Amino acid sequence: MAELLVIRHAQASFGAGDAASYDRLSDLGHKQAEVAGRALRETGWVPDRLITGTLTRQKETLRSMGFDAAPQTHPGWNEYDFHDLLDARFGGEMPDLVREDRKTHFRTLRETILEWQAGGLSGARESWSDFTARVEAARAFATAEPVERVLVISSGGAIGQLVAASLEAPPKQMIALNLQIKNTSITRFVFSGSRFFLHEFNTTPHFAPPGAADLLTYS
Structure with a gap:
């Protein structure tokens, strides 16, 4: 193979x-x-x-x-554009702690991705389904x-x-x-x-x- x-x-x-x-x-x-x-x-x-x-x-x-x-x-x-997803979650005003503290950033990112997968973050430029489709297209x-x-x-x-x-x-x-x-x-x-x-x-x-x-x- x-x-x-x-x-x-x-x-x-x-x-x-x-x-x-x-x-x-x-x-x-x-x-x-x-x-x-x-x-x-x-x-x-x-x-x-x-x-x-x-x-x-x-x-x-x-x-x-x-x-x-x-x-x-x-x-x-x-x-995926995590800057855009975080901006969508926080209305364009990402808290400084999320931007600058690694532990806070990655905990918040995990929460944000789960919300995105569940159909939230409607203001994001890319939907979860669009993301998974393009990854599959890349694999193909x-x-x-x-x-x-x-x-x-x-x-x-x-x-x-x-x-x-x-x-x-x-x-x-x-x-x-x-x-x-x-x-x-x-x-x-x-x-x-x-x-x-x-x-x-x-x-x-x-x-x-x-x-x-x-x-x-x-x-």
Whole structure:
């Protein structure tokens, strides 16, 4: 069976005041991507296709991993717009604590996603059903060509939804999975025709060597 490796982008600029500022890798993020790319090549795993979403942090991750070929892009691999969802929840006036304190931010994000899944946040630019449909479209795009190894750089929410869908898990499991996903972690699927299975989730063997554990981040 063919393999689909979906890697979460490296660390972005958490705490930035707007989506555009967030959508760039931090210095640590570039280092994470370099280590992940080197480790992948050392195992002899060479992709036949490279795909990213359209986000800057995803494209920067692929470049810093050392893959120079121009990737294909599909917007279905993009993250849900959490800035927009939080703005919809708080009427455009997100509390400073939610923006600046990591623990408060992620607790509030979880609550917001559950509300979104339940049909709330009507002012958001993207509905939950639209999000799940585009992730499925991205999966179909990535697995459509007759190749053996596909490498995708995506984001935590899209990966969480892809895993949940592959396991036929309830929607609330998406955010539970999402919040576990480490920067540059590898989630591996195998596929053949219409068959599509999760093989491993959220692994970071490239952070196992001594000293590399300090590179581990979640946002």
